[in-house]
Amino acid sequence: MKVIPIMVAVFAIVSSMQAQSTYTIKGNGKLIQDGDKLYLMYRQKGQSYLDSTVAKNHRFSFKGTISGEPFTASIYRNENPQFADIVRESLGVYLEPGTIVVNSKDTLKGATVGGTPLNNTYQLLQNKMQPFRHKYHGARNVDDLTAEERKDTALVHATEKAEIKRFKERVQIELDFAKEHPNSPVSLDVIVRYSGVRMMIDEVEKAYNALLPTLQSSEKGKYVHGMILKTNEIKVGQAMRDFTLKDMEGNIVQLSAFKGQYILLDFWASWCKPCREEHPNLKKLFEQYGAGNFKIVSVSIDERKNDWLAAVAKDQLTWTQLLDNTGTAVAKMYGVTSIPSNVLINPQGIIIKKDLKGGALVDELTSISANL
Structure with a gap:
């Protein structure tokens, strides 16, 4: 060979x-x-x-x-x-x-x-995951829906919620395993895998804190620690962080100019498929609430301006579009470790929700619709 x-x-x-x-x-x-x-x-x-x-x-x-x-x-x-x-x-x-x-x-x-220490431990993890796989065998994700089914907004949102619920359940099982095996590099690999998932960062931190100090101080351990610190820079209840970026016409736009309204600060890129798939949902919400007290400010982390402009035109996005292509400074300011990512800011400039999409975002805006 x-x-x-x-x-x-x-x-x-x-x-x-x-x-x-x-x-x-x-x-x-x-x-x-x-x-x-x-x-x-x-x-x-x-x-x-x-x-x-x-x-x-x-x-x-x-x-x-x-x-x-x-x-x-x-x-x-x-x-x-x-x-x-x-x-x-x-x-x-x-x-x-x-x-x-x-x-x-x-x-x-x-x-x-099996046969070797890490593979024996890895198999224990697979055994722990088996009931979960059996429970949700055949469960459908949004990607599994047909073109006709995708026209049913209620079905799409219900499927999406179920998908997110399964994902959280899976991550929790794996992180619990990591806490049960704090001396294994297999556990560290599990934690690394989910260290960029903002919705699970508190559980990731608990699992990381349970690791042996030698694993925490390893190269992978230091990476996880850095991701935790970065993600925790922005939390619900904190004040928004102001910034200025250029829009599509080259005009300087300051986030604080939108203060006094609900702001959905959305991070995306032209090459991000899940980001682009969320755009139809954002378009509907902007059509429904955009004339009132709700604004969307989208920040692209595209490196090439033309890719960003082409995607905005193709997806027919009509709200404020900004480009953060100089070291993604604004994305880092908001602790963005993966996209799509967003924060919802109230009129007082306080972050009230993070990483809402699909049905969850619809439900949140519906709950505050009297103020929009």
Whole structure:
């Protein structure tokens, strides 16, 4: 087997004294047929790699070396992840010294993994998630709705609320696992994964605080700590932070100019699909309340001005549009770690809600509609 870098890179000279450790993956499964091709994909030191092997007698294996700390990888069957946009037949593993055992009763995605310390812990996490997956098997997300169903606003909002509820439940289960296993790098990886989710930042912080100090002070731990500090810079109940940015015509716009009205400060970008999908909802709300005491101020973090202008025109956005493309200073000011993101500000300039979208935003504006 030959490990192939996916992208051409400049090879650094690595000292021969650098310690390397060997890992072996041994897998088996009834549905794994002779001739099935399996791929192992991972990133190390900023470089993506792809290994491959061919199954025989319902078995497959990979062998390689790693340097430094263990890291995660994905195994795919019969689909090269280098070319496939969506790969369903996959399994996550930790590459660490020793023999990693993969047992697949049916699909690779449903296989169990073990044999090494981190993979044993990772499997415990998968076991903990199993009741959740069974409970919501077949549940539909907004993306699953047909074009005809999307015309039903009530259905879209109900589906969206259910989707958010499931997401919060899933994140909570995983963060609870992290708190139950504070000495495991698997727990730290869980916390890293959700450190940019503002709606769960309080639970992320609790899980982070439960970690061993050695994990907290690791590179990943420091990253999480920084994300927590950044997200907590802006909280409900705090005063809005004023700023000035240029609009589409190059005019200077100051946020405080809108004080005295309800302001939805919305952060987005032309390349952000969820942001663009929210625009029809914002358009309806602006048509309903925009003539009154409610204003939307959208701040794009696009680097290229033309991309931003083209997206505004295509989506037919008629409210105030501003560009924050000089280091995303305003987004950082508001603790934005991912988009879409927004804050709702009352006429007194106080932040009253964060990260509302879809039905949740509709419900909030309905509740204060007498003041709009």
